[in-house]
Amino acid sequence: MIRPALPRRPRADRLPADVYVLGVISFFVAVGFGVVIPVLPVFARSFGVGQLETGLVISAFAVMRLVTSPLTGPLIDRSGERVVLTLGILIVAASSAAMGLAHTYGQLLVFRAAGGIGSSMFSVSAMTLLIRSVPDSHRGRATGTFQTGFLIGNMTGPAVGGLLAAVSIRAPFFFYAITLVAAAAVGLVRLGGTRAVTADAERPAPAQPARRLRSFLADSRYQAALACNFANGWASYGIRSSLTPVLVVEVLHRDPVWTGLAIAIASVVQTIALRPAGLFVDRVGRRPAMIIGSLVGGAAMLAVAFVPDIWSLIGVLCVYALAVSLMGTAPAATVGDIAGPRSGTPVAVFSMAADTGQILGPILAGIIADRVGIRYAYVTATLLMGLAALASARMPRRTPADPAKETVR
Structure with missing residues (x-):
């Protein structure tokens, strides 16, 4: 007996492939981030600094994200989301590897802050590409898919970080760099263009004048x-x-x-x-x-x-x-x-x-x-x-x- 085929979801109701690719990228980024965060305070303290200096290392990343975010928007408009996303991920990868090689507290602080620059480039360009890739009627689901990858990575990362820290306190930083390079490679190979779509997800959106x-x-x-x-x-x-x-x-x-x-x-x-x-x-x-x-x-x-x-x-x-x-x-x-x-x-x-x-x-x-x-x-x-x-x-x-x-x- 031939079983009837299950009805397929209408093409217009499916999320574009770029949404799932961005979800995979966010997973790789979050896994590495989760690996590093638990060991970062301990690594900072290994240089003989106090709690204040340890807190500065943790907050330097977020502060640089905040300071450089206003520059990311114009950079995306000029160079495109995929270029800025890939470059941002690679900057964080280089920053993480450099942190693993740091020999002084000052080096650790500078390298950690530099990672915030790349993080702002990645997060803003990823969200911008997500917005451009889907019509209004799919945007909530697309955002949820992207955040799902990030959350799964965040849950996985700390467990992996604990295992790596047992080998070496510096090992998680190199692992983070590797996961970021993998994320950048996925973006370069699998992400499509930055064509904006309308609600039917088939015809390009008309050009819109820039708004202040x-x-x-x-x-x-x-x-x-x-x-x-x-x-x-x-x-x-x-x-x-x-x-x-x-x-x-x-x-x-x-x-x-x-x-x-x-x-x-x-x-x-x-x-x-x-x-x-x-x-x-x-x-x-x-x-x-x-x-x-x-x-x-x-x-x-x-x-x-x-x-x-x-x-x-x-x-x-x-x-x-x-x-x-x-x-x-x-x-x-x-x-x-x-x-x-x-x-x-x-x-x-x-x-x-x-x-x-x-x-x-x-x-x-x-x-x-x-x-x-x-x-x-x-x-x-x-x-x-x-x-x-x-x-x-x-x-x-x-x-x-x-x-x-x-x-x-």
Whole structure:
């Protein structure tokens, strides 16, 4: 008996190959990044420096990303996404290899900072290429696919890093360089051109006149996207990463290993939720996704501050992961909607919003935690998430788009 063939997904509803290639590249980048991060503070301390100097090595990367992001947009517009993406990855690869060869603290600091330059080139060009590769009706799913690769790499990296560190404290840096070279090779071989597409994903988008950044900043949709990305950077990379380990040990009185377990479980939940979140963003809309993500994320951050035990913490972090899956896809899709093909500078500023939150969050939250209490530091994330929800509510209402039509939601 011949079994009937399963219906295939309509061609117009499939994601372009470039989206999956970018997901693979993000995996390689994230694996290497996850390998290095756990051993970097220990390596810095091996040069006989204090905690302040160790913190500077970690923050130098993010600071250079922030400083150089404004230059990345014009560079992309001039040279193209694939060139800038490949060059950025290779700069980080060279930086990582040089860190592995560093013999002084000063060398380590300079090489780490140089990697931030390449990181801004990679992240902005990758997001710009992602935006150009898909129509509005696919942008949420495309962003979710890209972030899935990054999350899987982030979960894999620390385990590999622990094994490599047992061999040599310098080995993870060379491994990072190798994974980055592999990512650059994938980009050069597998990425296509930078042709922008419309909703039917078949005909090229018409050329659009360049818009000044001020016109984007005056757009309520762009303002909401920036607010969400800043709040997400503050809460996810600032508050959660810097204070949760302290909360687990000093408030819940559990072994530090529980921090890694809690965050790992939440990361798995977020990875699973990204595709449904992308579908929600594309079919229901950006505005409701950003409002729901911000409100749920803010409530979860507030709940983290008052969890009575480790299992409650794991549960709340999983709820927060669901919210972040929406906040990670909807704002990026919104930027793509309003920026169109010429999106280098708007994407760079969008990236800077998260970097700023990531840098300021641990500093200001640390001051609040020291002077008032660690629980109150989490409240800052709740307040920022609330402001992001208000900004999202100001976005214009749109009905969900027909997948066959190009509509900004």
